[in-house]
Amino acid sequence: MTDLLTADAFAPHQTLAAQLLAHATEGDDGSHDLAHIHRVFRNAMRIRAxxxxxxxxxAAAVLLHDCVAVEKNSPLRSQASRLAAEKASGILADLGWAEDKIAAVAHAVLTHSFSANIPPQTIEAKILQDADRLDAIGMVGVARCFYIAGRLGSGLYHPGDPDAEHRPLDDRRFAIDHFPAKLLKLSDGFQTDTGRALAQERHQRLEQFLTLFRDEI
Known part of the structure; x- marks a missing residue:
């Protein structure tokens, strides 16, 4: 991916990106690759405006927020953002960053994750959380949901009860269950006014997708 996406894509922070892109991702998860980092960066810059x-x-928090990869079905999943914050702190310390700036980046990385459930306290942390969650809803969110389901070996939906009217939701077994279990809840938790407005539009796209999906099955 690094030959397809260069530091110039992160202008006006291309110098910083050149330093950090090599650390931005690990593993082979296509839902948390450099394309995801770039989408979150664009979301974050739009919200920051x-x-x-x-x-x-x-910018540093965006570039390093997924620098540690933990699969969705791993028992360490809730610790992923803490591990990433610790790794990010070490990377920035090696680059000579001031302690207060490192702490600010680490806090944003730590609190961005839905799984961690730690409230963001700074504007940078709030923006990163919003920017990352925007990538989990809308049409990109739909694509990522089914991509991850494929990695985990999940089915598309329960053929006898796709809307979980007579069974508990199980998004480890059925991809479509992830919509009511998580994705449709995300737009209620946005931290900034700008992020909230963007989230409402993407939430509507999720609902439209579900309507069309149900019609076809």
């Missing part, structure tokens, strides 16, 4: 915040801290 309306909300403010330290641009360099935010």
């Amino acid at each position: 309306g909300e403010g915040g330290d641009a360099k801290v935010l």
Whole structure:
């Protein structure tokens, strides 16, 4: 992917990106690859334009928020953002960053994750959480959901009860269960006004997809 996406794609932070892209991802998860990092970066810069915040801290947090890979079905999943924050801190320390800036990046990385369930306290952390969650809803969110389901060996839906009217939701077994279990809840938890407005549009796309999907099955 590095030959397809260069640091120039992260302008005006291409110098920082050149330093950090090699650390941005690990493993072979196509839902958390450099394309995901770039989409989150674009989301974050769009939100920052309306909300403010330290641009360099935010850019570094975006570039390093998935620097540790943990599969969705791993018992360590809830620890992924903590592990990433620790790794990011070490990377930035090696680059000579000031301790307060490292701490700001680490906090944003730590609190971005849905699984971690730690409230973000700074504007940069709030923007990163919103920017990352935007990539989990809308049409990209649909694509990522089914991609991950394929990695985990899940079915598309329960053929006898696709809407889980008479059974508990099980998004480890059925991809479509992930919509009511998580994806349709995400738009209610956005941290910034700008992110919230973008989320509402993408949430509507999720609902439209589900309507069409149900019609076809």
